[in-house]
Amino acid sequence: MEQLLKRSEVAEENKWNVEDLVGGQKAWDQTYAELQQEVKKMAEFEGKLDNAKSVKECFALEDDISLKTERLYVYAHLHHDEDTANPTYQALSQKAKKMSVQIGEALSFVTPEILSLPDDKLDAFIADPELAAYKFTLTEMKREKAHILTKNEEALLAQVGNLSQAPQTIFGMLNNADIKFPKIKNEEGKEVELTHGNYIQFLESSNREVRERAFKAVYATYAKQKNTIAATLNANVNKNMFYSNVRKYPSVLEMSLYGDNIPKEVYSNLIDTIHESLPLLHRYMNLRKKLLGVDELHMYDLFAPLVDEYKMDITYDEAKKTVSEGLKPLGQDYLKSLQEGYDNKWIDVYENENKRTGAYSWGAYGTHPFVLLNHKDNLNSMFTLAHEMGHALHSYYSDNTLPYRDAQYTIFLAEVASTTNEALLMDYLLKKSTDPKEKMYLLTYYADQFRTTVFRQTMFAEFEKLIHERAEQGEALTPQALSEIYYDLNVKYHGKGMAVDKDIEMEWARIPHFYNSFYVYKYATGFSAATSFSKQILEEGQPAVDRYLGFLKSGGSDYSINILKKAGVDMSSPQPIREAMSVFENVIEQLEQLTK
Known part of the structure; x- marks a missing residue:
């Protein structure tokens, strides 16, 4: 094992330049001092947000405060992630966290005060040309109004907030520390x-x-531990039901989708369309069985390597070149922005002592994005580079096109651009590969992504839907009931050609996502939307590229579903999922050809 470099030993060209955010520690301290003064000014608006002029001035100050806070926060945390043992940045990131909470509290009166106004007043604000820059914000506020309670009730609910963390906290302790x-x-x-x-x-x-x-x-x-974990999961479902009842939603599912304004059909369409595509997964399971040379395919065979590890040594420089080649279908403008990221120290490339693990893209409005990698010279790291640069360029295009309020895209959209990059890179690698072994390796890698990101996450999403529906109908979620529902889903999804081991009925007990309810479907919809985009880009060329770049520039300026629809991906219809499934079918066909 080679010795990891200390942060101070890392070559400059492999480091990001965090100073681009604030301009150094001195500037950080100065901005911090300014913020303390600006927050005091904010209090002057309390009780006065009943006319367009006040609202406009308040929003402008709120934006200024939020943006400065964001920059200081991101600066402190990026430096902390470079070397988590560095005491200077440990202290700074704690200071930034405290500041962020304090500022959140100082701004918290704005929304409730505006929402306490009568509807006709809100409608007048939405229509007022003076407030045109804040039209979407105000429209959103009005949409939320139906589920906002009185001031005292909201204060009470805020106190319940700590209690509502309990199921997730208890599960986390049991799962990470005690088991x-x-x-x-x-x-x-x-x-x-x-x-x-x-x-x-x-x-x-x-x-x-x-x-x-x-x-x-x-x-x-x-x-x-099944009784304890079932009780914990039950507590989480009851917590969700409590909030959906108190906030007057028809169901927990609809409450969960309301924030991003996602129609219920998006969720049910995903499940229905995946059901109709299950024969494809069953076909892939049969292929897996054949490739592994086993009489029966068991649940513990699902992650077994289908082909010998195909060693692909890909240096970081080669990875950058290959990713650029793979993304050529997106056109010159996109490639130019990608190159800008490579050349201008957006990326922190290699692992060093005490650096945060994993990879992410992050940043603050008005400066370029930052990408943290821990690059190893392999295929996975190359895909990670493509993925994170997808996030980075999504933010870059949105930030450069839109005002601060409208630039931030939702979590529902967040994985689309990153996964579109991966799909285009995969297509490029498959087309240029001449070595059957390499091709086989790539195809199985891709097929498993469909299995784990689309099918498996949809199965999780269906499990969540079923257990909440049962609880809402007054049925008890005993460990036996949870295991039975979960086992039956596994049989349905994996098909008759597979030996679905009884042990798998306990898998529900180890999935942390079930405590962040109705979240996992976004993996499957994001992957499907991205696969649909890449298919359109490769088949149609320029018109599809223009629509896609329009998507990247739309940030959060409209509801997620509308943004995707304008770009040619209508998630309220089965179409994008069917398009993704046709790509999956093509992958299976190529695998079948190679194994004849």
């Missing part, structure tokens, strides 16, 4: 303690007995 898995024998026959971290590695083992041992050990451990 202990047994030791199992690894490939060399050595006893090794099973952990969350190495469980997937064991499932990816080419030794089938090791996979089976890990699988059975994990679910036997969860089965011992």
Whole structure:
């Protein structure tokens, strides 16, 4: 294992330039002092937001404060992530966090005060040319009004906030700290303690007995805690029902979709269209069985490598070039912006001592985005670069096109641009590959993305829908009921050609996303929208590229569904999911050809 570099030893060209955000520590302190003064000014508007002039001035000051806060916050956290052990930036990021909370509190009167106005007054604000820049903000406020309670009730609900964290906190403690898995024998026959971290590695083992041992050990451990975890999940469902009743929503699902203004059909369409596409997943399962050379395909065979690891040594410079080549269909303007990111220190490339793990894209309005990588010279890292630059350029285009209020896109849209980049890169690699082994490796990598991101996440989404519906009808969610629902879904999704092991009925107990309810469907819709975009771009060329760039420039200036629809992807219809499935079918066909 080579020694990791200290942060001070990392070459300048491989570091991002965080100073682009604020201009250094001195400027940070100065802006911090300015903010303290501006926040005091904010209080002067309290009780006066009943006319267009006051609202306009208040919003303008609120924007100025929010933007400065964002820059200071991001600056402190990016520096902290470069070296999490650096005490200067530990302190600065804590200071930024405190400041952010304090400012949030100081601005919190604005929305309730405007919402306490009668509807005709709100309508007059929405129509007022003086407030044209804030039309979408005001329209959103009015839409939320139906579910906002009186001042005292809202204050009471805010206090319940801490209690409502309990199910997630308890599950997190149980799952991350208290649950202990047994030791199992690894490939060399050595006893090794099973952990969350190495469980997937064991499932990816080419030794089938090791996979089976890990699988059975994990679910036997969860089965011992099934009553406690079922009670915790139940508490979370009850919490959701409490909020949806109090805020007068027809159901928990509709409450969860309301924030992004997503129609209920988007959720049900996803599930229905995936049901109609299950024969494709079953076909892929049969192919998996054939490639693994097993009589029966078991649940613990789903992550097993189908082909020998195809070593692709891809340096960072090669990764950048290949990503640019793969994204050529998006046109010169996009490539120019991508190159700007490469050349102007947006990216922090390699791992160093105490650097935050993983990868992300982040930033603040009015400056370029920043991308954190921990690049290794492999295929995965190249896809990560394409993915994170997709996020970065989405923000870059939105920020450069729109005013501050409208630039921030929703989580529903967040994964679309990043995954579109991955789909285009994959298409490019597959077309240029001449080595059957390499092609096989790429195709199985892609097929598994469809399996895990579209099918698996939709199955999770369906499980959440079913358990909430049962609870809303007054049924009890016992451990047996949860396991039965979950097992039946696995049988339905994986098909008759597969041995669906009984142990899998406990998998619901280890999925942390179930405590962030009705979130996982966004992975599946995002992946489907991105696959649909890439298909249109590759088949239609310029008209599709223009629509797509329009999407990137739309930020959060309209509702997510409308933004996608204008760009040619209508998520309220089954079409984009069907388009994604036709790409999946093509991947399976190519795999079948190669295995004849």
